[in-house]
Amino acid sequence: MEGTRCKVLVTGFDPFGGEPVNPALEAVKLLRGKSFEGMEVVTAEVPTVFHKSIAVLDGLMRDVQPDVVICVGQAGGRADITVERVAINVDDARIPDNDGNQPVDEPIVADGPAAYWSSLPIKAMVQAIRAAGIPASVSQTAGTFVCNHLFYGLMNLIATKYPRVRGGFIHIPFLPEQTVRHAGQPSMSAMDIAKALEVAVRTAVDVRQDIAVGGGQIS
Amino acid sequence: MEGTRCKVLVTGFDPFGGEPVNPALEAVKLLRGKSFEGMEVVTAEVPTVFHKSIAVLDGLMRDVQPDVVICVGQAGGRADITVERVAINVDDARIPDNDGNQPVDEPIVADGPAAYWSSLPIKAMVQAIRAAGIPASVSQTAGTFVCNHLFYGLMNLIATKYPRVRGGFIHIPFLPEQTVRHAGQPSMSAMDIAKALEVAVRTAVDVRQDIAVGGGQIS
Amino acid sequence: MEGTRCKVLVTGFDPFGGEPVNPALEAVKLLRGKSFEGMEVVTAEVPTVFHKSIAVLDGLMRDVQPDVVICVGQAGGRADITVERVAINVDDARIPDNDGNQPVDEPIVADGPAAYWSSLPIKAMVQAIRAAGIPASVSQTAGTFVCNHLFYGLMNLIATKYPRVRGGFIHIPFLPEQTVRHAGQPSMSAMDIAKALEVAVRTAVDVRQDIAVGGGQIS
Amino acid sequence: MEGTRCKVLVTGFDPFGGEPVNPALEAVKLLRGKSFEGMEVVTAEVPTVFHKSIAVLDGLMRDVQPDVVICVGQAGGRADITVERVAINVDDARIPDNDGNQPVDEPIVADGPAAYWSSLPIKAMVQAIRAAGIPASVSQTAGTFVCNHLFYGLMNLIATKYPRVRGGFIHIPFLPEQTVRHAGQPSMSAMDIAKALEVAVRTAVDVRQDIAVGGGQIS
Known part of the structure; x- marks a missing residue:
């Protein structure tokens, strides 16, 4: 029965900071070709823009009606897939976003809590990715x-509008072709990133109670 | 008039993780010899133990009646003085504390908020330390x-018992003598750390509204 | 005419230092499936053992009669493909080799020169790999x-026995599956490493005069 | 008897690469205030210029008639004092020197050997610095x-003109005030660097046969 299949929304950002590609988007696109038994995976692009990204995500969540949302972003300089634990209620931008905004120490949601936890099984996801x-x-x-902005916005949307949805954020490394111009920075192939995201999606759906x-x- | 002088409590941890010294404690001790015009600086040691550290801090705050509290801890692997922005409500220990406790994903304060912000002028403190x-x-x-545990405990004590106190946390690098056994790790001399803490204390007292x-x- | 085709010998080491695989060997094996127009590529395994590795290489060079030799080794901790410039005449082992030898400050070749340069077009190889x-x-x-030992041994064999051969050494990163157990270390997929080696082989054959x-x- | 005291020449470079100071020079200057029993330590500045630096060193060696020469240079990004093992016969400059020269893959000494070893007791020096x-x-x-250029030039001068002199090179980290503008880079205080150089000088003089x-x- 179609209606009972778990629906997962996975988002990637458009490129920013002068990069020609965003590995998050490239890897998220690669998910489209994979078959996920027992679940439906919808992928989408969000703009690397403060607030607009949250508005786009809100629209996607309204239209797609997902059970699980995983937002994916690039963390240049990190060597591994990192599953985020917590989003904090502050924007402090070292570079402008794609619309030229560069907020300093502004709250994302006025009167919002200082932080939201991911509601995904982050330990189980890390363990499963490593096992792969x-x-x-x-x-x-x-x-x-x-990235933190959208993660916080996602959890705030869940807290205020979509209480039955579970959500979280995953950071991924540079692609190898990006590090040709970032000497000494670690990278990961798009295929490996996509494989990690596939495992992360399955684990997020399957595991309700995180492991200790x-x-x-x-x- | 003595009564109006600002009182600052600065704490350092005892050594942990097999280290013979804790640079935080060594640097905090060096503060004792410095003269702080217009303020009184009290230094104290806290145990590297979950919960006990907060209980000791609570006793110190009750006895010392400080206006400002700065807790200092070691962040092995970091190259510079880092002024912390936010404390999160979770203990997840990779190594045991000095009493053998090793909690995994436990809240520090049941029903506490997910996070507390530092109430110190963190940007002004960073700027002043760099200017030095x-x-x-x-x-x-x-x-x-x-470290995060005590920082969260401090801000929770302020939120619930000492509302007029301002507080925050500073992480400091290894000392050079520690990195003799930690090949390739950055370090900072105790004198430079103490100088940074002195500047941080003055700035924390002087600046009420952080800079943008x-x-x-x-x- | 077969006889005039350029013959390339590419070697990889067996695993060492407790690692279950050696990415060098895995990547070198992947070269076997690739077609190299106008050249013949022979791959071989050498032991991670001082002196024995050079003896095995000598036998291979005698049997294969290559025009170009590229030895490949693992450089755990490096993020990119590194083409080595120079081999130095010293063994100083931080861990034992696969036969338990752990020499300290011993010359590789008594009375050998302090160093040998790679005779491959290292700058052109780097440029071509990056272009890929x-x-x-x-x-x-x-x-x-x-690794340095075999590189020095190779260049010494060329200098003393095989004067028409050109040779050099390439270091490659950990594979992703290795860094599951080496937290924070960079890695590269076997496919990308093999692609880089393929480009390196072609460039080593094609470019006689390195670029400036x-x-x-x-x- | 004055004539039998060991004479040590220690050189530091003038600032380069846009830095306002060179920690090597600052630390070398601090050596002047120290008393070295049984030896005479002469400090001098050399220009950060290809070939001119060697010419200046040659003049200093002729005038000072040292028994031991230690050249000191900055290695931005390194966290510890590094005693160099080997100098190679190549200039390959990523930035111009202080006279605007930017050679690519040029030999330092035409027909010179590919490399020279330090003739200082590098292992004993490292051990003594760590013990301090x-x-x-x-x-x-x-x-x-x-840096490599001057090190090679020094060892070539020793090999060709001053056979009884022993010499080598030491690299030192950034100073803390430099890393205010090099975020995340390790540093070391001038006092600690000077202390390390003092120990290095004594060990270079005292130890004739390096330890294994x-x-x-x-x-």
Whole structure:
């Protein structure tokens, strides 16, 4: 019965910061070709723009009616897939977004809580990605740019409008072709990123109660 | 008039993780020899133990009656002085604390908010430390070990018991003598750390409204 | 006419240092499936053992009679393909080799020169690999373990026994599955490494006079 | 008897690459205030210019008649004191020197050997610096800019004109005030650098036969 299949929305950002591609978008596109038994996976692009990204996500959630939402963004400089634990209620941009906005220490949602936790099984997702041969870890910060912004916006939409949806955020490394111009930075192939996202989607759907394994940082 | 002088409490942790010293404590001790015009600076040691550290801090705040509290901890691997922006309500320990506790994904304060912001002028503090010739930056995560735990506990004590106190957390690098055994890790001399803390204390007391300069991270 | 086709020998090491695989060997094996017009590519495995590796290489060079030799090794921790510039006449092993040898500051070849240069077009190879979308750079040190040892041994064999052969060494990153257990270390997929080696082989054969583009390090 | 005291020449470079100071020079200057029993330490500045630096060093060696020469240079990005093992006969400059020269793949000394070894007790120096509480290690590459150039030039002068002199090169980190503008880069205080150089000078004079302890790199 179609109606009972779990529906997953996966978003990727358009390129920013002078990059010709955004690996998040490229990897999310690769998900389209994969078959997910027992679930339906919808992929979409969101703009790398403060607030507009949240508005676009709100529209997608209204139209798609997903059970699970996973937003994906690029974390240049990280070597592995990082599943984010927490989104904080602040924008502090080191570079302008794609509309030229560069907020400093502004709340994302006035009177919103200081932070929202991911409601995905982040430890189980990390464990499953690693079991698939791809390095992954929990991240304690999604930064203060549009990635954290959209992650916070997603969790705020869930808290205020879509209470039955579960959601979270995944950061991915540069693609190899990007690091040709970023000497010494780590990268990951689009195929491996897509494979990690596929595993992450399945685990997010299958695991309701996260596992209790360590994934913290001393500092 | 003595009564109107600003009182500052600065804490450092005892050594942990097999380290013979804790640079936080060493640097905090060096503050004792410095003269702070117009303010009184009290230094104290707290145990690197979940919950006990908060209980000790509570006792210190009750006894010392500080206007400003700055907790200081070691962030091995970081190259500069990092002024923390936010504390999150979770313990996730990769190593045991000094009493052998190793919680995984436990809240610090049941029913506490997901996060607390530092109430210190973090951007002004970073700017002042840098102006003194010492590298510094804002950090978006204090980790998930005892440092973040005490930072969260401090802000929760302020929120619930000491509403007129302002507080925050500063992470400092390894000392050079520690990195003899941590090949390739950055370090900072105890004298430079103490100088940075001195500047941080003065700025925390003097600046009530933080400045609006960027200090964020893309991711 | 078959006899005039350029013959290339590419070697990879067996696993060492507790690793279950050696990406060098895996990537070198992937070369076997590729078609190289106008040239013949022979791949072989060499042991990660001081001196024995050179003896095996000598046998291979005698049997295969290659025009070009490229030895490939793993450089855990490096993020890109690194084409080595120079081999130095010293063994200084931080870990034992696969036969338990752990020499400290011993010459590889008694009375050999302090160093040998690669005789491959290292700058052209780096440029071509980067043009193929894979990060690459020149390296100024191949270390002091078996990789540098074999590189030095190769160039010494060329200098003393096979004067018409051209040769050099390429270091490659960890594979993703290895960095599951090496948190935070960069990696590269076996497919991308094999693609880089394919480009390197073609360039090594085609370019006799290296190009004059920068590839140095300040320090 | 004055005549039998060991004479040590220590050189530092003038600032380059847009830096207002060169930590090498600052640290070398601090050596002047230290008392070295049983030896005479002469410090001097050399220009960060290809070939001119060697000519200046030649003049200093002729005038000072040192027994030991230690050249010191900045290695921005390194976290510890690095005692160089080997100098290679190539200039490959990523940035212009202070006279605007930017050679690519040119030999330093035409017909010179590919490399020269340091003739200082590099392992004993590293061990002694570490025993003084300052992180240190052996480096297998001095780069391909003016530091390696002067190191090679020094060893070539020793090989061809001053056979009884022993010499080598030490790289030092950024100073803290430099890393205010190089976010995330490690640094070391001028006092700690000077202390390390003092220990290095004493050890270079005292130890004629280097100790056999590991100091190599896998890659």
